[in-house]
Amino acid sequence: xxxxxxxxxxxxxxxxxxxxxxxxxxxxxxxxxxxxxxxxxxxxxxxxxxxxxxxxxxxxxxxxxxxxxxxxxxxxxxxxxxxxxxxxxxxxxxxxxxxxxxxxxxxxxxxxxxxxxxxxxxxxxxxxxxxxxxxxxxxxxxxxxxxxxxxxxxxxxxxxxxxxxxxxxxxxxxxxxxxxxxxxxxxxxxxxxxxxxxxxxxxxxxxxxxxxxxxxxxxxxxxxxxxxxxxxxxxxxxxxxxxxxxxxxxxxxxxxxxxxxxxxxxxxxxxxxxxxxxxxxxxxxxxxxxxxxxxxxxxxxxxxxxxxxxxxxxxxxxxxxxxxxxxxxxxxxxxxxxxxxxxxxxxxxxxxxxxxxxxxxxxxxxxxxxxxxxxxxxxxxxx
Numbered sequence: 135x136x137x138x139x140x141x142x143x144x145x146x147x148x149x150x151x152x153x154x155x156x157x158x159x160x161x162x163x164x165x166x167x168x169x170x171x172x173x174x175x176x177x178x179x180x181x182x183x184x185x186x187x188x189x190x191x192x193x194x195x196x197x198x199x200x201x202x203x204x205x206x207x208x209x210x211x212x213x214x215x216x217x218x219x220x221x222x223x224x225x226x227x228x229x230x231x232x233x234x235x236x237x238x239x240x241x242x243x244x245x246x247x248x249x250x251x252x253x254x255x256x257x258x259x260x261x262x263x264x265x266x267x268x269x270x271x272x273x274x275x276x277x278x279x280x281x282x283x284x285x286x287x288x289x290x291x292x293x294x295x296x297x298x299x300x301x302x303x304x305x306x307x308x309x310x311x312x313x314x315x316x317x318x319x320x321x322x323x324x325x326x327x328x329x330x331x332x333x334x335x336x337x338x339x340x341x342x343x344x345x346x347x348x349x350x351x352x353x354x355x356x357x358x359x360x361x362x363x364x365x366x367x368x369x370x371x372x373x374x375x376x377x378x379x380x381x382x383x384x385x386x387x388x389x390x391x392x393x394x395x396x397x398x399x400x401x402x403x404x405x406x407x408x409x410x411x412x413x414x415x416x417x418x419x420x421x422x423x424x425x426x427x428x429x430x431x432x433x434x435x436x437x438x439x440x441x442x443x444x445x446x447x448x449x450x451x452x453x454x455x456x457x458x459x460x461x462x463x464x465x466x467x468x469x470x471x472x473x474x475x476x477x478x479x480x481x482x483x484x485x486x487x488x489x490x491x492x493x494x495x496x497x498x499x500x501x502x503x504x505x506x507x508x509x510x511x512x513x514x515x516x517x
Contacts, residue, residue: 374421
């Protein structure tokens with residue numbers, strides 16, 4: 135498993151119309167990231183070497199660069215939604231930070247549990263260091279904690295400037311610290327969170343943390359725009375327009391001089407500002423599409439929104455189905471057409487799993503929790 139993955143937060147109740155559209159759009163956007171994640175992993179694992187030499191496969195890799203960035207961007211957006219709700223309730227900043235950090239620790243713990251599960255299912259084959267590889271879930275968990283500590287609201291106000299400066303800091307040092315060799319006396323499971331060499335460090339905070347900080351600033355803007363009827367549509371339209379402008383600017387610079395910044399290799403180039411702003415622009419365009427589609431299908435079932443609300447579960451299951459023992463006879467054996475059939479079937483299977491979770495498991499779990507006896511408060515020991 136390498137490329138991409140998911141985080142938390144889905145709306146539990148329907149608010150006013152603009153807020154509902156906002157949350158639906160974010161779920162739809164996360165669902166799109168899930169679909170792109172499935173196709174990235176499935177084609178990577180199942181397509182034959184001959185199939186990987188085709189232009190069609192190249193396009194799967196082009197879109198395969200979107201999910202990881204989109205998931206991390208939405209980490210920041212989800213935190214913004216959380217913080218804005220807490221601001222309305224008058225919750226203190228320290229409590230906001232503690233709650234977000236706790237959620238980040240939960241995601242981090244799940245990341246290590248997932249890695250152990252993968253190691254166990256492989257028959258404990260491979261180097262034990264693989265357990266400490268920093269993949270997307272690790273980056274999501276740590277990013278939540280770092281973003282909360284650095285850029286949670288202060289004095290009842292969002293910290294736009296702090297978030298954007300932090301994003302610039304992580305992005306600017308990305309090509310330097312991202313591929314860096316750190317001193318050997320510092321354990322690699324620790325330095326890999328900052329950066330380092332693959333396969334130990336796939337998603338170090340430099341530069342990947344920049345996506346979460348950017349998402350926090352964008353999320354605050356979306357939430358505040360949605361508080362006024364009519365402004366949500368303008369906010370998402372502006373997001374799409376800025377996204378197109380960013381993509382166009384990067385393409386224009388590259389057309390003028392493709393080597394305006396020289397990188398030692400393609401991996402380091404992916405950590406640079408050109409790739410960041412181009413992909414950020416693409417995410418902005420996709421955000422507008424998500425909002426527009428969510429408005430069109432408002433009140434009706436959307437498989438994208440459904441997948442987005444259970445993204446962590448789908449991530450957990452589909453990786454094993456793509457790379458694990460179950461599908462081993464298919465690894466590196468299929469044509470692009472055959473793999474596409476597999477992609478459609480895999481997506482349908484994940485949709486059914488998602489529906490089962492939201493329609494059956496979650497109501498059953500809520501019912502069980504409601505029946506559980508409340509713990510009796512302990513009397514303090516005064517002796």
